[in-house]
Amino acid sequence: MDSMWTEPDILVLKLGGELIESGSDLKRVAGDLANAAECQPTVVVHGGGHEIDAEMKRAGIRKQAVDGLRITDESTLEVAVSVLAGRVNTRLVAAVNAAGRPAVGLTGADGKIGLAELAPPYRTNAGHVVQLGLVGNPVATAPPKLLSQLVDAGYTPIIASIGVTRDGQLVNVNADALAAQLAVNLHATTLMVVGTTAGVLDIDQRSLPRVNDEDIERLVANGVISAGMVAKLTSCRAARQGGVPNVRIIDGRTSIDVNGGTGTIIDTATVVPEKEKAKL
Numbered sequence: 001m002d003s004m005w006t007e008p009d010i011l012v013l014k015l016g017g018e019l020i021e022s023g024s025d026l027k028r029v030a031g032d033l034a035n036a037a038e039c040q041p042t043v044v045v046h047g048g049g050h051e052i053d054a055e056m057k058r059a060g061i062r063k064q065a066v067d068g069l070r071i072t073d074e075s076t077l078e079v080a081v082s083v084l085a086g087r088v089n090t091r092l093v094a095a096v097n098a099a100g101r102p103a104v105g106l107t108g109a110d111g112k113i114g115l116a117e118l119a120p121p122y123r124t125n126a127g128h129v130v131q132l133g134l135v136g137n138p139v140a141t142a143p144p145k146l147l148s149q150l151v152d153a154g155y156t157p158i159i160a161s162i163g164v165t166r167d168g169q170l171v172n173v174n175a176d177a178l179a180a181q182l183a184v185n186l187h188a189t190t191l192m193v194v195g196t197t198a199g200v201l202d203i204d205q206r207s208l209p210r211v212n213d214e215d216i217e218r219l220v221a222n223g224v225i226s227a228g229m230v231a232k233l234t235s236c237r238a239a240r241q242g243g244v245p246n247v248r249i250i251d252g253r254t255s256i257d258v259n260g261g262t263g264t265i266i267d268t269a270t271v272v273p274e275k276e277k278a279k280l
Helices: 023-039 049-059 074-098 145-152 175-185 213-221 227-241
Strands: 011-015 042-046 103-107 116-118 136-138 156-160 162-164 170-172 190-195 246-251 264-266
Touching (some): 011 175, 023 042, 023 074, 023 156, 042 074, 042 175, 049 074, 074 103, 074 156, 074 162, 074 170, 136 162, 136 175, 145 156, 175 227, 213 227, 227 246, 227 264
Parallel strands (some): 011 190, 042 156, 103 156
Antiparallel strands (some): 246 264
């Protein structure tokens, strides 16, 4: 039973797909993930937007996006599933296994670990309302039994950012959002978002060591941060509000140091929902 599971100090690590596009980068990142998992039970969530874009172009499918969000129709979803759950996930799992750490590849559909609801109509920054299509917002659940069992057995789950609704519809899910919600669902001690920037940058492109709610509001209002970073910060704030005590955005271009002091700590308010307090 889930209630009998003793929660370890779990690290949820979101890995940007752009970090593992080349063979040399993949090998380095896999080694870093294996080292991290040796020190602390680790759950990895990965994206792969660049490779999805490339595959869509080869297939003659036009990309549609708004405010950094991918509008997903049936053909776009088919490409996303094949690229993320197939090519990218399998390649990363094989590399982590080769680096000496037993890893298992999953999507959010496996055991409904990435349970999601279809995204509602979205109001753009320009004020227009658009339908995002087959895009899902991950939802709060009890600690996913499948992940609990894999972590207890010494495996590192590596999850492609594909979600599933309660009625079995596959959906495209933002990898940052999925990682943040999984961190909350697993009662993880740490969420680390690893990408290709040195954390959150100020107007002079210098990395900020720490940001709070006021800092984030100011950066967004001034247009200092990109749409992609806004999405990351939104997810990071959601993780903090869900009770994850340590949330950080770091640069993974040269190494992934989960114990180092680089990057930006997200120092926003922690507000644990009432329905989640009983689980703590």
